[in-house]
Amino acid sequence: MxxxxxxxxxxxxxxxxxxxxxxNDSDNNRAASSAESSSVAAPVxxxxxxxxxxxxxxxxxxxxxxxxxxxxxxxxxxxxxxxxxxxxxxxxxxxxxxxxxxxxxxxxxxxxxxxxxxxxxxxxxxxxxxxxxxxxxxxxxxxxxxxxxxxxxxxxxxxxxxxxxxxxxxxxxxxxxxxxxxxxxxxxxxxxxxxxxxxxxxxxxxxxxxxxxxxxxxxxxxxxxxxxxxxxxxxxxxxxxxxxxxxxxxxxxxxxxxxxxxxxxxxxxxxxxxxxxxxxxxxxxxxxxxxxxxxxxxxxxxxxxxxxxxxxxxxxxxxxxxxxxxxxxIDLSLExxxxxxxxxxxxxxxxxxxxxxxxxxxxxxxxxxxxxxxxxxxxxxxxVADWVSQPFAKITAPINSFFALVQDDPSIQIVTDAQKWYVENIVKGTDYDGLPILSVGAPFRAGRGGPDDYTNLAAGDVAYGNVADLYIYPNTLKVLMLSGAQVKEWLEMSAGQFNALTIGGVDQPLINEDFPSYNFDVIDGVTYQLDLSVPPKYSVAGELANADSQRIKNLHYQGQPVADEQMFLVASNNYRASGGGNFPGITADKIVIDAPDENRQAVADYLVVKTQQNPESGFDPSADKNWRFVALPGTSALFWGSAGDAARSFAASNAAIEYVSQNDEGFGVYRINFDD
Missing domain, CATH: 3.60.21.10 (Metallo-dependent phosphatases)
Known part of the structure; x- marks a missing residue:
């Protein structure tokens, strides 16, 4: 008991x-202990x-x-x-x-x-x-x-x-x-x-x-x-x-x-x-x-x-x-x-x-x-094994990661929205209440595990088992306090996923294959553009490679340019917040909220709350398109993605992306145009 x-x-x-x-009644216990101990012969x-x-x-x-x-x-x-x-x-x-x-x-x-x-x-x-x-x-x-x-x-x-x-x-x-x-x-x-x-x-x-x-x-x-x-x-x-x-x-x-x-x-x-x-x-x-x-x-x-x-x-x-x-x-040696x-x-x-x-x-x-x-x-x-296959939430639009590496993506959006919602709740009534909150996500399932390694949830019911598709790692949620300048450098590091493109060049390789896809961080809560006509500022290892290069353009918060000294709460995970990926200036000493919950649990809880707001239809998880590429007239590049029918159909609805072929490894080869 x-x-x-x-x-x-x-x-x-x-x-x-x-x-x-x-x-405070210890005399009898202390006397008993002394009496018993006095009978023990040393050394024991x-x-x-x-x-x-x-x-x-x-x-x-x-x-x-x-x-x-x-x-x-x-x-x-x-x-x-x-x-x-x-x-x-x-x-x-x-x-x-x-x-x-x-x-x-x-x-x-x-x-x-x-x-x-x-x-x-x-x-x-x-x-x-x-x-x-x-x-x-x-x-x-x-x-x-x-x-x-x-x-x-x-x-x-x-x-x-x-x-x-x-x-x-x-x-x-x-x-x-x-x-x-x-x-x-x-x-x-x-x-x-x-x-x-x-x-x-x-x-x-x-x-x-x-x-x-x-x-x-x-x-x-x-x-x-x-x-x-x-x-x-x-x-x-x-x-x-x-x-x-x-x-x-x-x-x-x-x-x-x-x-x-x-x-x-x-x-x-x-x-x-x-x-x-x-x-x-x-x-x-x-x-x-x-x-x-x-x-x-x-x-x-x-x-x-x-x-x-x-x-x-x-x-x-x-x-x-x-x-x-x-x-x-612990083996305690007692004497x-x-x-x-x-x-x-x-x-x-x-x-x-x-x-x-x-x-x-x-x-x-x-x-x-x-x-x-x-x-x-x-x-x-x-x-419970049966229950996890049953629906617990509902979405009105699909969530997939087919093109998470080249455009704002719903599989990342649902994670960043959930993290922001979580942080908004835990800072209420604290010294951090009222500070602007940004949220970081990355494409966890973007072909890294092969041509079938993509998230693809159809509109409709969502089961607990689907949450692992949206957040595959058992990370815990952390919140950092960062300046606008530090946020910009975070994005500069993330932009290293892309090769530099020659303006007017056709079908250039877009993705730096040495750059891990899970290090391509998207930061929601701000809007920005990526200029691929200049080389990346940082190497894959996070080392300064081109000090004068600035890929991140028009970084804004609520329609206003982000000032270098402006302070933000930034929701991420324990891996990134503790220095994982070697992002410049992103270290554990910046953590101000060491949250106890998994990011995956935050996503599940957020799905429940959003569905409860519209129980009949569910909610729309579509990406908010807070980032895009700077236009490079006459320029195109190639990247790999899913060759499946769902991905090809999704590409057909996007004027900037077209399916080209399937390569020997089973990936679809896609062209992206940078005209607009």
């Missing part, structure tokens, strides 16, 4: 029974394996619901087997989850938005997790996406306790001294452990749990007036001494929070580095960032971060990616020495993958599925 609304109590877990203990050493899952996002089965096929690279059903193996390999282990469980896949959407939860109905993520011996779980930011009532009903069926140390009931009195926790703020658990000599001992483990305070921004509609979120580090500094006073031998922080080493500002979203500086925390199980620690190259060279051993400022830490792709664990008690002598953090990727990009499973989980969620899985 999980507990919520604990109103200022801690908890001790003894022999699988939970007892509430007032946080043992290893405690602390295992973690995080950011599962309702990925229970090894299945891609968007594509309606098995996917052995994801799923708790696979991670569970690693958990069992890691548990059986040692004498002492505990298992924690770090949140973001109930949202993030069509399975999560179905139970939140379609079937709902009622008393007696168990969410499939907990049907699965209840097959395993979780000791405790922390609340992630996405747990709040569907409101507190849904969250309370969902976690009520977990057979392990939930904690959150920095979420409090909003009592409306502006007096922080009397704020009461919404969840259990911490857990003190007694665990029987075996030392290296085979003797047993009782180890008191304290757990803290943290969620980004930004939940108050991301889910303000669900949380305003109901709860408040406080600074993670401040709450750690408050509760660590309480756990120590109650007899905690070691303290583990379960932080749904990433790792950055910049100077703390307070109420930080990614606070794991700062939590490592709180005296008394012995290990940090972190997440939220959908990255791997140790091992992710992005953590190389960070001050006081050991990316091999897995420590942050000397404190053991691990982050196991997302979607169940990895099990993370008892009187009179100070137990201490962490050494540690090693480990990530175990559930699959490997072959040279041809196929997936090889490294573990079998957990049979108990397969059986527990079989009916739910079947229902």
């Amino acid at each position: 999980s507990m919520v609304k604990n109103y200022g109590f801690g908890a001790v877990l003894l022999s699988s029974t939970v007892f509430l203990v007032a946080c 050493q043992l290893t405690l394996r602390v295992m973690e899952t995080s950011d599962l996002h309702a990925n229970v089965m090894n299945y891609n619901y968007y594509q309606n096929r098995p996917d052995d690279s994801v799923g708790l059903v696979k991670t569970a087997t690693l958990i069992q193996q890691a548990h059986d390999a040692v004498d002492n282990s505990v298992l924690v989850d770090n949140g973001d469980l109930i949202q993030g896949s069509p399975l999560g959407d179905y139970f939140a938005k379609v079937s709902g939860l009622s008393t007696g109905v168990i969410h499939p993520i907990f049907k699965a997790m209840n097959q395993l011996d979780y000791d405790v779980a922390n609340i992630g930011n996405h747990e709040f996406n569907y409101g507190l009532s849904f969250l309370d009903e969902a976690i009520d069926d977990a057979n392990f306790p939930y904690i959150s140390s920095n979420v409090f009931i909003d009592d409306g009195d502006n007096n922080a001294d009397n704020d009461e926790p919404y969840f259990l703020p911490y857990l003190l658990q007694e665990k029987t452990v075996i030392d290296q000599a085979g003797a047993s001992h009782t180890l008191r483990i304290g757990y803290l749990g943290f969620v980004p305070p930004q939940i108050m921004q991301w889910d303000q509609a669900n949380l305003t007036g109901k709860v408040i979120a406080k600074d993670m580090v401040a709450m750690a500094q408050r509760y660590v001494p309480e756990l120590q006073a109650q007899g905690a031998d070691i303290i583990i922080a379960i932080a749904h929070s990433g790792l950055v080493t910049a100077t703390a500002k307070g109420l930080d979203e990614n606070a794991s580095y700062y939590l490592a500086g709180v005296d008394g925390i012995d290990a940090i199980m972190f997440g939220h960032a959908h990255r791997n620690f140790p091992g992710d190259a992005g953590y190389e060279g960070l001050e006081a971060v050991d990316n091999i051993k897995g420590t942050i400022r000397g404190v053991a830490a691990v982050m196991p990616g997302y979607w169940g792709k990895y099990l993370g664990y 008892y020495a009187a009179p100070t008690g137990w201490r962490v002598k050494d540690s090693q953090s480990v990530l175990l993958p559930i699959s490997s990727t072959n040279e041809d990009r196929s997936i090889t499973s490294l573990v079998d599925s957990h049979p108990g989980i397969v059986e527990a969620v079989a009916d739910d899985h079947t229902i």
Whole structure:
């Protein structure tokens, strides 16, 4: 049984029974701990394996619901087997989850938005997790996406306790001294452990749990007036001494929070580095960032971060990616020495993958599925697999990517519109409210995977499975603050997709085949033209190639020229915002909103909202034609595209494009005229 609304109590877990203990009533616990510890002969050493899952996002089965096929690279059903193996390999282990469980896949959407939860109905993520011996779980930011009532009903069926140390009931009195926790703020658990000599001992483990305070921004509609979120580090500094006073031998922080080493500002979203500086925390199980620690190259060279051993400022830490792709664990080497008690002598953090990727990009499973989980969620899985094929939105015009490389395109437009809509909602009431918002998209399916690799959705019903056609990558949405000059340079880099054309030249090659199509970014919210009579300013690698070249012409916002110093919020994805593609000046330090949602989820949610506005007819996803080429009289060029009937028919309706032939690789060869 999980507990919520604990109103200022801690908890001790003894022999699988939970007892509430007032946080300031610690004398008896401290005396018991001292009496027991005094009987332990030094030196005593043992290893405690602390295992973690995080950011599962309702990925229970090894299945891609968007594509309606098995996917052995994801799923708790696979991670569970690693958990069992890691548990059986040692004498002492505990298992924690770090949140973001109930949202993030069509399975999560179905139970939140379609079937709902009622008393007696168990969410499939907990049907699965209840097959395993979780000791405790922390609340992630996405747990709040569907409101507190849904969250309370969902976690009520977990057979392990939930904690959150920095979420409090909003009592409306502006007096922080009397704020009461919404969840259990911490857990003190007694665990029987075996030392290296085979003797047993009782180890008191304290757990803290943290969620980004930004939940108050991301889910303000669900949380305003109901709860408040406080600074993670401040709450750690408050509760660590309480756990120590109650007899905690070691303290583990379960932080749904990433790792950055910049100077703390307070109420930080990614606070794991700062939590490592709180005296008394012995290990940090972190997440939220959908990255791997140790091992992710992005953590190389960070001050006081050991990316091999897995420590942050000397404190053991691990982050196991997302979607169940990895099990993370820390082997804590503990030593008892009187009179100070137990201490962490050494540690090693480990990530175990559930699959490997072959040279041809196929997936090889490294573990079998957990049979108990397969059986527990079989009916739910079947229902959702069927549901994703059913329509959930409606469009009045086709969405295709046949000519996304040469003209404004509906497959990009739907993404940029969805991102803009998302950002408009999350900035309401913040310091960013009122700033102009731009949105960036790229042609993900434009023949890169072969002559059939194009999006082609007919007008009419749209199913969840179609969303993967519109956004194929599991990126998360990020928002940068950029000047007009920086926006222009972004577009100059993007314009490198095209070869320079000779005015009056006929059938010149248009596309630079060395330029990845997913780096051809379109920026919506501004209008502009591309002049291909001049060479690209930047190389494919993002290096300045022709400093005086200016391909981007007539860059306007709301009909007025964009000034170099004008500031914009620019919605993109984690790949581009963190420097992917080597776009000039586009780096992670420009991110001002590190949104928690996938771009793909934003597209799905946007489709629902737009369809609801016109449920009978649906909505028009056509491109707004915010960019075009500068006219080059007498000039034409050739490019490759789909040779299919749909593409050729679409070309026939466009006066500037004509089908020429089909090449040996199966692509259609098209001519584009630059006369107008």
